[in-house]
Amino acid sequence: MILKIRVDDLLRTTLATPSRDLVTRTTGAAIRLRIERAIADAPCPTTLLDFQEVGVLDFSCADEVVAKLLLLIEDEHYVVLHGVDETQAEAIDHVLSHQDLAIAIVPRAGGRQVLGRSTPDLLAAFEAVHAFGSGSPDRLADRLGWSVERTADALQTLALRRLILAANGTFSPLPLQ
Amino acid sequence: MRVVTIPRYFDEKGLDTVAGELQPWPPEDKLLFDAHATRWASPYGFTAMLTAGQALRDRGAELPRLRVPDDQAVSSYWAKAGFFHHAAEYFELHGKVPRRAPVGSSDVLLPVTPIRQSEDVHQVVGGIQQSAERILTSELHLKAPDSMRFSMSLSEACQNVVEHAGGPGWVAVHAYNWRERLKRRVVVIAVCDSGVGFRASLEPTQARHHGDRWGDKAALEDALFHSVSRFPQPGRGQGLAAIKRFVLQHKGRLSIRSGTARLAHLPDWDNGPPLQDGLPFFPGAQLQIVIPSTEALPP
Numbered sequence: 285m286i287l288k289i290r291v292d293d294l295l296r297t298t299l300a301t302p303s304r305d306l307v308t309r310t311t312g313a314a315i316r317l318r319i320e321r322a323i324a325d326a327p328c329p330t331t332l333l334d335f336q337e338v339g340v341l342d343f344s345c346a347d348e349v350v351a352k353l354l355l356l357i358e359d360e361h362y363v364v365l366h367g368v369d370e371t372q373a374e375a376i377d378h379v380l381s382h383q384d385l386a387i388a389i390v391p392r393a394g395g396r397q398v399l400g401r402s403t404p405d406l407l408a409a410f411e412a413v414h415a416f417g418s419g420s421p422d423r424l425a426d427r428l429g430w431s432v433e434r435t436a437d438a439l440q441t442l443a444l445r446r447l448i449l450a451a452n453g454t455f456s457p458l459p460l461q
Numbered sequence: 462m463r464v465v466t467i468p469r470y471f472d473e474k475g476l477d478t479v480a481g482e483l484q485p486w487p488p489e490d491k492l493l494f495d496a497h498a499t500r501w502a503s504p505y506g507f508t509a510m511l512t513a514g515q516a517l518r519d520r521g522a523e524l525p526r527l528r529v530p531d532d533q534a535v536s537s538y539w540a541k542a543g544f545f546h547h548a549a550e551y552f553e554l555h556g557k558v559p560r561r562a563p564v565g566s567s568d569v570l571l572p573v574t575p576i577r578q579s580e581d582v583h584q585v586v587g588g589i590q591q592s593a594e595r596i597l598t599s600e601l602h603l604k605a606p607d608s609m610r611f612s613m614s615l616s617e618a619c620q621n622v623v624e625h626a627g628g629p630g631w632v633a634v635h636a637y638n639w640r641e642r643l644k645r646r647v648v649v650i651a652v653c654d655s656g657v658g659f660r661a662s663l664e665p666t667q668a669r670h671h672g673d674r675w676g677d678k679a680a681l682e683d684a685l686f687h688s689v690s691r692f693p694q695p696g697r698g699q700g701l702a703a704i705k706r707f708v709l710q711h712k713g714r715l716s717i718r719s720g721t722a723r724l725a726h727l728p729d730w731d732n733g734p735p736l737q738d739g740l741p742f743f744p745g746a747q748l749q750i751v752i753p754s755t756e757a758l759p760p
Contacts, residue, residue: 340609
């Protein structure tokens with residue numbers, strides 16, 4: 285089950301003067317609090333934040349909404365961003381990299397992407413899990429042409445960063461839609 | 462009454478002259494800001510003048526006088542820029558003050574706008590996107606994502622007032638031709654506040670690291686070069702870094718004056734000093750961003 289939250293709806297109902305822009309720390313903190321409450325109230329392990337109708341996202345707000353949310357939510361909860369545009373992705377990538385955090389997104393232009401702290405191995409393993417589906421390190425190692433140790437290391441790191449799901453030695457993609 | 466002469470061309474350099482005439486700060490005499498011979502003011506000049514008025518009021522000074530420019534074309538432009546609308550609150554205006562003309566000119570992308578709280582930043586960002594999109598893309602030749610980055614930088618610059626200044630500030634954005642200096646059209650953002658300044662903002666956490674070197678210059682270097690913030694959280698201090706990146710990407714110019722120092726990121730086309738220390742004191746902080754068009758003006 286996925287909890288879907290339209291960030292533009294939160295903006296509309298949080299600000300005194302409606303705006304499409306996610307700017308300022310004050311606004312970011314208010315929006316994050318509403319997301320935290322929605323997550324606490326819903327029995328879903330994954331939350332999808334929809335940025336499709338959001339305009340400007342500045343660095344301060346990216347820090348308040350995305351980075352702080354990742355730091356505050358429980359370890360078993362997953363967050364995916366949807367409909368993120370090029371400049372929003374830049375802001376999110378910057379603030380997450382600065383704090384050793386990462387998140388999976390579906391860009392507005394389509395596809396999938398990891399923003400924040402990552403390595404070429406992590407990005408390749410993330411792509412493999414999403415392209416080939418769930419599997420053990422053995423299976424994905426074959427697909428990637430890597431050793432099992434290298435594959436397992438990358439998959440475990442992705443799981444620790446909440447970029448993929450892990451259960452009983454099987455690694456699965458996050459529901460990105 | 463002490464007369465403070467507003468320079469003929471009131472921009473960043475002009476502020477240093479005005480600040481010099483305001484010493485010792487805060488001035489005890491009643492002041493007359495004399496702009497009768499002023500021919501032009503940049504967004505920096507407008508916002509800095511309002512900052513002076515605000516700072517004097519905050520310190521309980523007698524309401525200063527401001528003689529408006531004699532040249533009607535100049536004073537009309539000042540009205541169009543939204544300056545007199547706000548100046549009337551901080552100065553006793555003398556001379557012929559034109560009624561505020563509706564902003565329809567392509568020069569004034571954002572008239573002088575007060576920044577007091579988070580909502581004001583939303584208004585600024587929303588307003589600039591409505592009014593400036595065409596200028597930024599068709600005259601400055603910025604691509605659509607760069608136009609968004611411009612708004613992000615503007616937002617971060619304004620937020621510094623709300624987050625750090627501890628007092629109100631002003632923002633203005635104009636576009637004009639730097640035909641002689643650069644042969645390009647430029648867009649200029651100025652954000653000035655009369656708050657505590659960088660030194661006082663960072664002093665509780667940074668002064669001990671610098672010892673005797675601590676001052677306005679060290680505080681500006683910490684903020685601009687090392688992304689230091691008065692807040693301890695790791696996500697803080699990134700706003701100025703983001704502005705700096707945007708400015709560098711566009712071969713623009715970023716300068717910040719606070720107290721007695723000014724620090725600047727200078728592009729190839731500017732051979733001014735990157736660091737000035739020992740300037741006459743001026744309250745708060747004053748930031749200016751200049752983004753040039755990617756294409757030269759026709760001859």
